[in-house]
Amino acid sequence: MPRADDEALRILRSAAITAPPVDVDRLARELGATVLKDDLDPEVSGLLYRRPDSTVIAVNRDHAGTRRRFTIAHELGHLRLHDGRPLIVDHVVRARVNLRDERSSLATSREEIEANRFAATLLMPPDFVHAQMHGVLKKGLGEQATIEALARKFGVSTQAMEIRLTNLGLRAAV
């Protein structure tokens, strides 16, 4: 199992979280991070700021709650998986690739993929999705309404849930 998944599931287990919606604010506190809703640039979804004595996750207060939850989970991924940089700023649209610095751009993009993977697993663990899906499918809601119902249960956007179902190989089941 990729270490992003492994770490996200380990954190859920140690916090004894067994059903959605995953309380990311509580997890952030337990992992030593203070979460602030901040007046950030519209292009910035969130940031992680590590100092020797404190860790701050700032999220864009103008973004929807579901998006802020994903951003907090993404920053927790950086916190747990990526040592080194004291400040990580995440943009809504990927910053232009700096061609003179291609190697470091690639490294950053690997970290972004990993942080997104961690966030998806933290908010939508496979076991939780399978369990909820069973209940929702019984209602026979139809495709879009099923995805929306699952998204609400997990506190994520419809788009995030749709991507998750695809990645778990469950999209065809909806």
Ligand SMILES: [Zn+2]
């Ligand atoms: Zn990031």
